[in-house]
Amino acid sequence: MIPFNKPPYVGTELAYVREAVEANRKISGDGPFTQKATAWLEEQTGSQKVLLTTSGTTALEMAALLCNLSAGDEVILPSYTFSTTATAFVAVGARLVFVDIRPDTMNIDEKKIEAAITDKTKVIAVVHYAGVSCEMDAIMDIAERHGLLVVEDAAQGVLSSYKGRPLGTIGDFGCYSFHETKNYSMGEGGALLIRDPEYNEQAEIIREKGTNRSNFLRGEVDKYTWVSYGSSCLPSDMCAAYLYGQLLEAKRVYDDRMKSWTAYYRSFCPLQERGLVQLPVVPEGCVQNAHMFYLKCASLEQRDVLISFLKDKGVHAVFHYVPLHSSPAGMKYGRFDGVDAHTTAASDCLVRLPLFFGMTDDEVSSVISAVLDFFDRA
Numbered sequence: 001m002i003p004f005n006k007p008p009y010v011g012t013e014l015a016y017v018r019e020a021v022e023a024n025r026k027i028s029g030d031g032p033f034t035q036k037a038t039a040w041l042e043e044q045t046g047s048q049k050v051l052l053t054t055s056g057t058t059a060l061e062m063a064a065l066l067c068n069l070s071a072g073d074e075v076i077l078p079s080y081t082f083s084t085t086a087t088a089f090v091a092v093g094a095r096l097v098f099v100d101i102r103p104d105t106m107n108i109d110e111k112k113i114e115a116a117i118t119d120k121t122k123v124i125a126v127v128h129y130a131g132v133s134c135e136m137d138a139i140m141d142i143a144e145r146h147g148l149l150v151v152e153d154a155a156q157g158v159l160s161s162y163k164g165r166p167l168g169t170i171g172d173f174g175c176y177s178f179h180e181t182k183n184y185s186m187g188e189g190g191a192l193l194i195r196d197p198e199y200n201e202q203a204e205i206i207r208e209k210g211t212n213r214s215n216f217l218r219g220e221v222d223k224y225t226w227v228s229y230g231s232s233c234l235p236s237d238m239c240a241a242y243l244y245g246q247l248l249e250a251k252r253v254y255d256d257r258m259k260s261w262t263a264y265y266r267s268f269c270p271l272q273e274r275g276l277v278q279l280p281v282v283p284e285g286c287v288q289n290a291h292m293f294y295l296k297c298a299s300l301e302q303r304d305v306l307i308s309f310l311k312d313k314g315v316h317a318v319f320h321y322v323p324l325h326s327s328p329a330g331m332k333y334g335r336f337d338g339v340d341a342h343t344t345a346a347s348d349c350l351v352r353l354p355l356f357f358g359m360t361d362d363e364v365s366s367v368i369s370a371v372l373d374f375f376d377r378a
């Protein structure tokens with residue numbers, strides 16, 4: 001069976017983990033490897049502040065807290081996303097307002113955002129699906145005109161960019177995930193990127209259990225104490241060591257994934273020309289990171305038959321999000337603004353193919369043959 005995902009492992013990670021344990025004698029948070037991984041991310045993205053977290057979800061929760069919302073404030077987001085884009089804002093008392101997606105990128109439709117704004121709207125939370133950017137110029141323009149904050153769920157978008165700007169650095173806050181299903185991993189982990197330095201101190205306090213320990217470690221205060229609400233958001237330095245090993249090989253991981261992605265894309269273009277499938281669209285100005293390869297079938301029924309056909313051929317393919325506005329919690333905490341023209345219909349037809357670091361040419365060819373075989377019979 002060709003698995004849908006294999007956790008990324010480049011081979012150097014364990015030497016760094018060993019160094020954390022045996023040489024550094026530092027396995028809790030904010031040790032030398034957290035500093036190294038953070039410095040690498042700041043350098044690569046140009047972000048003035050990156051904070052490593054225990055997950056992408058934790059980064060989203062920190063971002064939601066930093067938005068300083070009051071109960072009943074509204075957050076605009078796509079319905080086609082992972083649960084925690086939403087739960088982070090539910091936890092701070094916000095109401096969710098779901099907006100339709102564009103079927104070409106599966107990202108929030110920037111043209112439908114403005115109609116969803118009310119006098120309670122405070123935040124637009126965008127999701128860069130499959131590591132392909134949302135239309136950030138239009139979205140930042142709307143946010144500026146209405147005085148709204150922008151949170152980028154760039155969990156899938158590490159090392160992708162929009163008009164030359166790394167995803168996660170355009171909005172007020174950017175959130176990365178280093179879960180084992182993402183391009184670069186530490187098992188469970190993530191990062192928060194902060195655009196404006198005015199939020200740095202509050203972010204450090206939230207991350208350090210509500211204390212000003214970060215100021216203390218920098219010698220800015222002579223004792224540390226509980227100053228505000230916070231939690232424990234720092235990952236172990238052992239996990240940061242694993243991530244650091246992988247970040248140093250980021251180019252190799254990127255090229256490897258891109259090779260499989262491009263092979264899929266080229267092989268399925270003829271299917272698209274025959275009108276049998278729709279392939280992912282990467283708009284002008286967007287550079288994607290080969291996080292995911294999906295195609296869209298004609299219907300939900302065909303999608304399900306394709307998945308079971310592939311399973312019989314030894315290929316593990318999967319569908320993706322059930323739109324949040326039709327989930328029990330989504331109905332409780334939010335509403336869909338306008339018409340669901342594409343969210344449900346497009347998600348019903350979508351299937352994701354195996355794509356992971358180290359996928360062999362044979363594995364890629366087997367997946368391609370199986371998919372072509374299916375549509376030849378159809």
Ligand SMILES: *Cc1c(COP(=O)(O)O)cnc(C)c1O
Nearest residue numbers: 055056057082155177178179189
């Ligand atoms: C993976 C993912 C998350 C959650 O990240 P974790 O590190 O698993 O908490 C959030 N949003 C999106 C869009 C994701 O793909």
